[in-house]
Amino acid sequence: MMKSAQVVKALAALAQPTRLAIYRLLVASGPEGVAAGQVAERLKVAPATLSFHFKTLSHAGLVDSRQDGRFVYYSANFAVMNGMVAYLTENCCGGNPDACKQTNINEN
């Protein structure tokens, strides 16, 4: 089980519109990753701002990076995301993952 502090860090990293968009873009782009500049262009974010957000995501363990020539390729790391979802699922329903879904059915 992931530690609470690490979960908070991961949640905080994703709790920002630009960073959530970055993460989604990386997830959709596969394991080879996307160059920082491409992300900047696609999401219309200034390079310095993007670096700042990458650092936050990276520090939370949500993304990996690899340098290739002048480019830095970022990719999603699913381990932390998975741990986070597992933590939420378990702590959302008191060990019964289906409880939420049942609640959801009742309320939709």
Place this chain on the structure above:
Amino acid sequence: MMKSAQVVKALAALAQPTRLAIYRLLVASGPEGVAAGQVAERLKVAPATLSFHFKTLSHAGLVDSRQDGRFVYYSANFAVMNGMVAYLTENCCGGNPDACKQTNINEN
């Protein structure tokens, strides 16, 4: 599918140690809810601070409240939590919820 902005709001609400602890306590305490004072005592949080955090959680739709006499009982609302987990699961693995688990197996 939950909107991205609502997901960000829910993530932000939980991305704080005290609020995550509050939510977990409410989840563990069942649908009847817990009085604010009990939460304050259990988590050792000042009343005003707790009210502030309850407001954030409430505004994100993660908790419900009901007044009973002098007491205000808070309870977890699973609908938003469930929507959030569903959003993350879908956007984490590009529509394939198992991808994360497989990645996890590889990295553990």
Place this chain on the structure above:
DNA sequence: TCTATTGTTAAACAATTATTAAATTGTCAG
């Protein structure tokens, strides 16, 4: 009604976060 209890609100403040512009590092091509 008076008083104690429960909880929220308001104001002030410290700490953190997000953004920008400018300077810096590292890499490649000529």
Place this chain on the structure above:
DNA sequence: CTGACAATTTAATAATTGTTTAACAATAGA
């Protein structure tokens, strides 16, 4: 080596967030 390119770092600033104290509402009970 030089110049251009890709990205990060730094410094400054604005905005947001978390906490505390004090004041405020609402309810219950004597």
